[in-house]
Amino acid sequence: MPSLSQWLWLVLFLVLLAQPWRTMMVASDGDACMHWRVGDWMLEHKQIIRHDEFSYTRHGEQVISKEWLSELLFAAAGRAGGLFGLSALAALVIATTFALLHWRLVRDGNDLLVATALTLLAVWAASMHWMARPHVFSFLMLLLWHHCIRRGASPWLLAVIMAAWVNLHGGFLAGFFVLGAYWIGSFRDAAQFRRLSLALLLCAGAVLLNPNGWRLPWHNLQFLRSEFLVNWLAEYSSMDFQSREARGFIGWLAVLFVTLAWQRPRLTMGESLVLVSWTAFALYSRRNIPLMVILTAPLIAPALSKAVGERWRALSARLGGTARGWPVVAALALGVVVCMAHPTELPRNRWPVAAVQYIREHPADFGGRMLNDYVWGGYLLKALPEHHVFVDGRTDFYGEALIRDYVAVTELKTNWLATLDRYDVQWTLLPRRSRLNQALAELPEWQRAYTDEVAVVYQRRLP
Amino acid sequence: MNARRWLTPSLAVGLWMIFFVGLSCSPWRAQLVSGDGDAALHWKLGAWMLDQREVIRVDSFSHTRPHGTVISKEWLSELFWGAAGEALGWNGLALLAALLIATTLFLLQRQLEAEGSDALAATLLTLLAACTCSMHWLARPHLITHLLVVVFNWQLRAFQQDRMSGRMLFVWLVPLMALWANLHGAFPIGLVLIGLYLVGNIGRQPEQIRNMILMAMLFAACAAATLLNPNGWKLHAIIIQYLRHSQFVGGVNEFLPPNFHATNTHGFALQLLVLAVILMGIRGRWQRVDIVLVGAWCYFALHSVRNLPVFALVATPVLAEHLRGRLPQFSQRIAADGRIWMTVAVAAVALFQPPTVPSAAVFPVEAVKFLRAHPSAVRGRMFNPDHWGGYLLLTMPERPVFMDSRHEFYGTKLVADYLQVARGDPDWLETMGRYQVDWTLMPANHPLNQLLALRRDWRRVYSDSTATVFVRN
Numbered sequence: 040m041p042s043l044s045q046w047l048w049l050v051l052f053l054v055l056l057a058q059p060w061r062t063m064m065v066a067s068d069g070d071a072c073m074h075w076r077v078g079d080w081m082l083e084h085k086q087i088i089r090h091d092e093f094s095y096t097r098h099g100e101q102v103i104s105k106e107w108l109s110e111l112l113f114a115a116a117g118r119a120g121g122l123f124g125l126s127a128l129a130a131l132v133i134a135t136t137f138a139l140l141h142w143r144l145v146r147d148g149n150d151l152l153v154a155t156a157l158t159l160l161a162v163w164a165a166s167m168h169w170m171a172r173p174h175v176f177s178f179l180m181l182l183l184w185h186h187c188i189r190r191g192a193s194p195w196l197l198a199v200i201m202a203a204w205v206n207l208h209g210g211f212l213a214g215f216f217v218l219g220a221y222w223i224g225s226f227r228d229a230a231q232f233r234r235l236s237l238a239l240l241l242c243a244g245a246v247l248l249n250p251n252g253w254r255l256p257w258h259n260l261q262f263l264r265s266e267f268l269v270n271w272l273a274e275y276s277s278m279d280f281q282s283r284e285a286r287g288f289i290g291w292l293a294v295l296f297v298t299l300a301w302q303r304p305r306l307t308m309g310e311s312l313v314l315v316s317w318t319a320f321a322l323y324s325r326r327n328i329p330l331m332v333i334l335t336a337p338l339i340a341p342a343l344s345k346a347v348g349e350r351w352r353a354l355s356a357r358l359g360g361t362a363r364g365w366p367v368v369a370a371l372a373l374g375v376v377v378c379m380a381h382p383t384e385l386p387r388n389r390w391p392v393a394a395v396q397y398i399r400e401h402p403a404d405f406g407g408r409m410l411n412d413y414v415w416g417g418y419l420l421k422a423l424p425e426h427h428v429f430v431d432g433r434t435d436f437y438g439e440a441l442i443r444d445y446v447a448v449t450e451l452k453t454n455w456l457a458t459l460d461r462y463d464v465q466w467t468l469l470p471r472r473s474r475l476n477q478a479l480a481e482l483p484e485w486q487r488a489y490t491d492e493v494a495v496v497y498q499r500r501l502p
Numbered sequence: 503m504n505a506r507r508w509l510t511p512s513l514a515v516g517l518w519m520i521f522f523v524g525l526s527c528s529p530w531r532a533q534l535v536s537g538d539g540d541a542a543l544h545w546k547l548g549a550w551m552l553d554q555r556e557v558i559r560v561d562s563f564s565h566t567r568p569h570g571t572v573i574s575k576e577w578l579s580e581l582f583w584g585a586a587g588e589a590l591g592w593n594g595l596a597l598l599a600a601l602l603i604a605t606t607l608f609l610l611q612r613q614l615e616a617e618g619s620d621a622l623a624a625t626l627l628t629l630l631a632a633c634t635c636s637m638h639w640l641a642r643p644h645l646i647t648h649l650l651v652v653v654f655n656w657q658l659r660a661f662q663q664d665r666m667s668g669r670m671l672f673v674w675l676v677p678l679m680a681l682w683a684n685l686h687g688a689f690p691i692g693l694v695l696i697g698l699y700l701v702g703n704i705g706r707q708p709e710q711i712r713n714m715i716l717m718a719m720l721f722a723a724c725a726a727a728t729l730l731n732p733n734g735w736k737l738h739a740i741i742i743q744y745l746r747h748s749q750f751v752g753g754v755n756e757f758l759p760p761n762f763h764a765t766n767t768h769g770f771a772l773q774l775l776v777l778a779v780i781l782m783g784i785r786g787r788w789q790r791v792d793i794v795l796v797g798a799w800c801y802f803a804l805h806s807v808r809n810l811p812v813f814a815l816v817a818t819p820v821l822a823e824h825l826r827g828r829l830p831q832f833s834q835r836i837a838a839d840g841r842i843w844m845t846v847a848v849a850a851v852a853l854f855q856p857p858t859v860p861s862a863a864v865f866p867v868e869a870v871k872f873l874r875a876h877p878s879a880v881r882g883r884m885f886n887p888d889h890w891g892g893y894l895l896l897t898m899p900e901r902p903v904f905m906d907s908r909h910e911f912y913g914t915k916l917v918a919d920y921l922q923v924a925r926g927d928p929d930w931l932e933t934m935g936r937y938q939v940d941w942t943l944m945p946a947n948h949p950l951n952q953l954l955a956l957r958r959d960w961r962r963v964y965s966d967s968t969a970t971v972f973v974r975n
Contacts, residue, residue, distance in 0.1 A: 270763050276763070277759065277762045277763065278759070280759040280801075289801065289804070292800075292804075293801075296793075296796075296800070300781060300792075300793045300796075300797075301793060303787075306782055311783070319774075322762050322774075323763065451926065451952040452952075453952070471928065472927055474926040474953075477926050478952060481956035482956060
């Protein structure tokens with residue numbers, strides 16, 4: 040009989056493979072397609088991408104690939120199963136992360152039901168950033184990383200994890216923040232301090248084990264220093280606490296606050312620093328929320344476990360299963376993946392599927408450079424590979440100057456027309472509500488070539 | 503000795519002086535009246551009521567809802583703003599706002615000291631609360647709500663800590679609630695505070711049951727007192743309607759959730775940090791009422807940025823209670839009072855305050871001058887941004903506005919139409935035509951100007967770095 044952790048893994052995996060999640064994970068933004076396309080290119084050319092191949096605005100310029108390894112994995116999944124393959128890989132990583140979180144909470148001696156409730160709340164809070172993109176690997180790596188630090192693992196093991204992480208996703212910097220917090224907290228414990236100091240040194244060296252060497256961490260830090268880009272990108276913004284997707288995080292903050300105020304757990308200096316800093320990071324940027332819940336769950340679980348009554352504990356004891364149920368849940372999951380019908384498409388009411396079809400059917404009408412919507416960029420890399428894009432989700436690659444130009448044109452800033460001409464844009468593919476469409480409709484040298492409920496295509500009139 | 507004590511300002515009085523003089527005489531005074539168009543709006547409405555000697559019930563300032571029924575949420579404070587504006591101009595608004603802000607912080611500090619905090623600790627925590635509150639320091643009636651929040655919370659905590667009888671609580675809070683309902687539309691905050699004390703007292707102990715019953719009765723009495731306003735229950739209906747419509751709330755910056763990238767939330771972030779340090783670093787039991795109060799107001803603050811000051815004012819006494827005895831003692835060293843200086847400061851500022859001028863970078867000051875100097879440059883109906891509405895109806899009363907910030911008065915349909923045009927959404931031109939707009943006065947960098955510049959039936963008649971005027975040919 041599988042344990043509760045194993046059941047949790049299976050349920051989570053299957054829920055994520057079912058609708059609407061499997062579509063939401065690939066359709067929330069264009070990055071799932073973008074990473075698939077970049078990974079595909081690397082599989083096809085059997086080399087790591089070093090120069091841009093997909094845009095005309097920065098064509099041929101140097102690319103610092105932050106996540107080449109996970110892009111290969113996503114491309115392999117995409118080749119095997121299309122968009123469903125991307126969802127399946129993301130579901131596998133997410134379900135494994137939270138099942139491991141649950142397993143670890145139980146192994147740490149916490150009450151089984153408390154661990155389960157806390158994991159489910161963590162799942163809810165983190166679900167706002169579940170997408171089929173490389174960042175899901177950071178969830179898993181951070182969990183392992185935190186576990187290793189708290190269990191006093193060898194610095195060499197931490198360095199190995201860091202070497203893998205740095206090639207999987209740019210979120211490896213989070214590992215340094217966590218390690219740094221425990222390092223500061225260990226000043227009074229000489230042995231611990233030596234261990235974590237060595238770990239910091241080894242991990243700093245391990246970070247260089249990537250195709251771009253020192254340029255990768257430098258590139259990431261430079262990106263985070265750009266106030267404009269960090270303020271412009273939606274996933275770096277603060278959580279909208281009025282939105283439905285914030286409810287899980289609000290619930291998590293409430294449990295955190297009540298546990299700290301009512302139970303008064305004794306946390307070490309390192310744990311306190313992790314809790315405070317990651318709560319601040321989560322309030323600052325919504326994309327840090329999943330990382331924050333993964334890190335703080337083991338810190339508050341003991342206090343909550345102490346608070347439960349005897350009846351609750353007796354019930355928990357009865358529910359405990361064996362840890363040998365993996366073959367059962369793995370077989371069940373594999374059976375579902377193989378047998379279930381799994382068509383996964385991008386929703387036609389949000390993505391320019393029909394417009395792309397029209398453009399592909401009329402190749403002669405759409406020569407020259409395209410101006411595309413930022414969010415649609417990744418999708419267009421995959422769906423219109425014969426056309427180079429203006430911009431896509433690789434914001435760090437395009438840089439602040441180009442994104443400012445993009446904003447100037449699409450938001451109709453005072454220099455929008457000159458900027459449009461400077462890039463020699465011949466046609467546009469933008470959402471129906473875009474202001475730029477309203478402006479182009481007023482210009483005699485532009486004509487509307489296509490329109491539907493989602494997208495509008497304008498093109499320059501032939502002279 | 504008594505004279506010396508009388509003349510030496512205490513830390514609380516010193517803090518009051520710094521905030522009052524600093525806000526009313528430094529460049530901040532321009533920001534108090536330039537944050538949005540509401541300072542001018544309330545001045546204009548108050549002046550109208552003073553002039554007509556009646557509470558406003560019908561609109562006469564817009565061309566989109568002429569003679570529409572107005573339910574005034576803050577008629578009494580508008581009278582104060584109107585009187586201050588008519589007497590001293592923009593200076594009067596800045597002075598009144600500075601007075602309210604300084605008094606709120608003064609009362610908060612006195613509350614902390616009355617509850618047993620040392621004067622220095624109370625001052626530091628009050629300054630921290632001021633950092634959070636400062637993001638919403640504007641010359642508008644909501645400042646009265648901040649003041650009343652301190653008074654309400656002080657009295658409720660005094661009762662909770664057995665320093666005040668239940669009878670006195672009724673004597674204080676019920677009349678104050680009736681006043682609050684006429685001063686500002688956020689008066690339900692008072693009921694929420696009482697409700698939170700009620701929830702925090704849920705329990706089986708005799709003392710808890712007594713407190714619960716008393717809070718329930720107080721809630722009912724205060725709720726009944728709020729009906730004592732010129733519009734009766736209609737006031738409550740319009741507030742509920744306002745808060746229920748996301749179109750209103752979502753379109754108003756101050757109802758949005760806090761953006762922690764912005765500098766104006768740094769005070770709030772710092773207060774949360776102090777809260778975290780207390781939770782993790784200082785042992786000691788938390789009262790259930792305090793958990794409910796701090797938790798609920800933290801949630802409300804995360805929900806809407808305009809609740810940040812209320813969080814600061816409600817949470818600070820709780821933070822002070824847990825920090826008590828952990829900061830250096832100061833109050834025993836000197837004996838001081840010095841409240842006389844407060845009166846002197848008000849008189850001096852009223853007489854010698856430098857002129858307050860709304861920022862020309864925020865409001866279309868020059869454009870208004872141009873339009874008043876050239877009355878025939880534009881004719882007919884104007885389209886203007888809502889946040890300029892108050893300023894325009896004060897400075898160009900001869901030209902009714904399209905909209906101002908009274909969204910609940912204009913209604914969901916009109917607000918939606920306004921947003922459609924302002925955002926340049928599809929069919930924006932048809933919507934503008936439906937309202938027979940003849941000219942626009944929009945911020946210089948607004949996309950609507952770019953759209954109008956492309957049309958042959960519109961031409962630009964005025965432009966500066968703040969505003970642009972387009973007129974239909």
